[in-house]
Amino acid sequence: MDDMYRDYILDHYKNPRNSGPLEGATHTYHDSNPLCGDELTMQLRISDGHVDDVRFIGKGCAISQASASILTEEVKGKTLDEVKAIDRDHVLANLGIPISPARVKCALLGLKALKGAAWGLTAWPGEEVKAK
Amino acid sequence: MDDMYRDYILDHYKNPRNSGPLEGATHTYHDSNPLCGDELTMQLRISDGHVDDVRFIGKGCAISQASASILTEEVKGKTLDEVKAIDRDHVLANLGIPISPARVKCALLGLKALKGAAWGLTAWPGEEVKAK
Amino acid sequence: MAVTTRAESRLDVARIRADFPVLSQTVRGKPLVYLDNAATSQKPRQVIEAMSRVFEEHNANIHRGVYEFSERTTAVFEEARAKVAGLINAPSEREVIFVRNATEGVNLVAYAWGRDNLKRGDRIVTTVLEHHSDFVPWQQLAMEVGAEVAVVDIDDDGRLRRDQLSAELRKGVKLLAITHTSNGLGTVNPVKEIAAEAHAAGATVLVDAAQAVPHTPVDVQDLGADFLVFSGHKMLAPPGSGGVWGRTALLENMRPFLYGGDMISRVTISLTEWNELPWKFEAGTSSYVDAIGLGAAVDYLQEVGLARIHEHELGLVSYVLPRLQDIPGVTVYGPKTLEDRVGVVSFNIEGIHPHDVATIFDREGVCVRAGHHCNQPLMTRLGVPATTRASFYLYNTTEECDALVGAVHAAKKVFGV
Amino acid sequence: MAVTTRAESRLDVARIRADFPVLSQTVRGKPLVYLDNAATSQKPRQVIEAMSRVFEEHNANIHRGVYEFSERTTAVFEEARAKVAGLINAPSEREVIFVRNATEGVNLVAYAWGRDNLKRGDRIVTTVLEHHSDFVPWQQLAMEVGAEVAVVDIDDDGRLRRDQLSAELRKGVKLLAITHTSNGLGTVNPVKEIAAEAHAAGATVLVDAAQAVPHTPVDVQDLGADFLVFSGHKMLAPPGSGGVWGRTALLENMRPFLYGGDMISRVTISLTEWNELPWKFEAGTSSYVDAIGLGAAVDYLQEVGLARIHEHELGLVSYVLPRLQDIPGVTVYGPKTLEDRVGVVSFNIEGIHPHDVATIFDREGVCVRAGHHCNQPLMTRLGVPATTRASFYLYNTTEECDALVGAVHAAKKVFGV
Ligand SMILES: Cc1ncc(COP(=O)(O)O)c(C=O)c1O
């Protein structure tokens, strides 16, 4: 049972890190997963090309919210280029649990919003991190 | 082999009775079977409510042409009401051979044209003798 | 809470289950508890074999072949149509058009009837209970032709607001598109009464019976509908089978939908004449093996009896509803009584997203649906992003209901709620 | 008559035949000689079993289920799409849309692309070789929007009149709808050259590959088409499976075709957003088991090799053509050489209507098609109401060609011609 809902994930779900609006955000991107109603906004404050601060506002399933929370911890202090280079495999590995195919979209919603923010997008053009 | 192409059928196909245009026709109806390209025109000359003469003009497969030829022999002298009463089972039985489902439309084309003529139709409204 | 437990099911469920090979499968080491029947049903070997038999014994393209295999396949295919016509009591099998699914059925009516019969300013009345398949085609057609769509609400028990419906019909209506049975809540609408009222208001009535035909007796003549659509895959038949029933007078006056082989009578470079009903609406090579599977499924359902199937499913609802509602934190959506409902039970567990619920259930071998069930307007109305939905069929048992209840407790334990 | 007999087939036909249960059937006491492959093909047990396996082992509705069976079924379904994409060398599997058959494929393009891209005065160029499924949709769309249809003729050998085609393209063209391979005559059009010419003239090019994909290697990138359609049932897969391939840029700019579940991303009462490619074009529950059958069929064809299948079929043509032409009273239509043709042989016997021919053949166990083959404009061009058509596939043999020739003699004997 707990392979997919280890304490680590549940902890991030119940006590999300870096949650809530970010003051002075320079980059903001909202994305959602209409299938399950997950919503996620990522906000970055970039200064000197580095992630000075990051926060997210979201609601949804444990996987999407925990994944976003974990991501925010990771990117703080990184350069914008480093953030842009994070890929889906890295995020899935970081969760440390097996993600079933139907849940991959949940697990990657945070990354999608983060990338949208990092690239300064207003809408998502391509399919780079879209799960199949 | 010859169950479906008995001499009787082949004879009517090769030597159609009452073939060619009818002079003084009072009732004429053309019908066709687009699937195979069969064409058939039935012509009746009715006087005093009786079939005074009948002829058909047609081209197509042996079954459709023989069936039409056999029909013309049968209806000569009949009353118009008797002609209207002829049904598909009667025609199929009259052919004296088993007709496979795909060929039923061929076998009934003559009847359809005959009925169209007898009822004085210009186009076929219903589905009374349409094979399924 | 007014659920009365029904008498023991009169179905021989053990015998029925033996007909469904998949039901003896396990999931992650646990026995399969398949409770996603509103999404699709499982198939009995009678259906699987009816399909293999065509491929192995007499496969040939239908209608156009002048040889025995083609004639045999055509005969079994057209028999399947007659069986479907019998099931829904269609006045003529010529009124039954085979389509891929209910969705294609609604689109067929929207394209072939709707484009010629709805114009600027016309009103389409529909409901917040509709599946996307009976909503988006009308929404889009309305945008294209400039018609207006009115969406009738439900009450807090998930029942259609008849007062609102009547008011909308009175404002004028060209089409009423209404679901017979809600796939999201299990509500059964009183379609017969509603169709009469809509007809009196001048509407043509399309009934989405995708959740009705598989689970209850449906009689198109008694309902008084003008069009009715359903999907085979929800009623023991393969995906790829389904039907539109329509009144002859309507179908004959409609333009075709898809153009091509088999639906024509004569083609010249400048003009085409159409085939008769129902083939006018079946262009190209039909999914004839799927349709034959549907014929076998109809046989199976008729033999068990749809009234008994319905009764059986209500028995399961009466068993499971109070047990779910007794669990703290569980909210059940939709009708809480057995009147006018089917075996669909939608619920949420406080503090756990439905997707997490379904993932944990899956680990228990319990297959349920989590999501919006192609009912986003309904989810918005309920004020939730999604629900967890268990839906029953003739092969489900009270033991499986217990597994469902057990899975709810398991999920609560994992999440500590 | 320039037929050169090819080297012995390099296919192990006996082994292939053992995979097709139906081929061991008898018809009216005679061994089945199935020569109606252009209408539909027979199915190997690998395909039949791939389908049963879904039903028996992990059936569940695709895409929307958060549980293992749904995930497994979705995976096999999407793998089938990848296999199809591989078969036709599509740049991306997102460009492959599952449809019921080639007919639905053409209609999808006509409704979703054609209605927005063709307007009054625009010209559609097509050919007299088209199957009704690639002709009637354009004829009807042209009538609806006020466009014009130009139909390019063939020469007396059944080859497209390239001079006429060029002339028509030069007059201006929005769409070229052209068959890759004629189901009536077996002619293969030089589609690559033609597509280049049509593109230069400003056309979008739709290729009907219903008779090509099953019988020869087809590479959409090499062909340079914009849309390409085909049917699964003609290539060892079940009826109900088929595909449209289209360029991403075109597909993304098109409106959807069918509206409903699965093709949406978000539905509100006033607005709907579409799902990504290819699902934007797959509304409602797909025929996912048929599609999975198609995936298994692609595996089978790839393993045998389409180039070798084509070679084998030409071997049969080279064997049977001279033998048929030697029979007094037999007229063969279409190409008399092996260049740019497939294993379709259309003919007539003087004094016997094709329907009578087919009936007599059936009594000999020989299944052929008699009729207009959904090619009425072509029949008109040939000046015949119908033809008899034998069409080969990978499992046919020279012995079966002998049976065909024998059946011609039998028919002549019955009719005394
Ligand atoms: C060239 C061609 N195009 C289209 C079709 C239509 O195929 P389907 O009936 O599978 O839609 C056929 C099949 O007869 C064909 O041969």
Ligand SMILES: Cc1ncc(COP(=O)(O)O)c(C=O)c1O
């Ligand atoms: C009420 C209702 N209508 C329509 C549909 C669409 O069915 P399909 O996906 O088979 O077209 C469904 C299936 O989910 C349904 O439950």
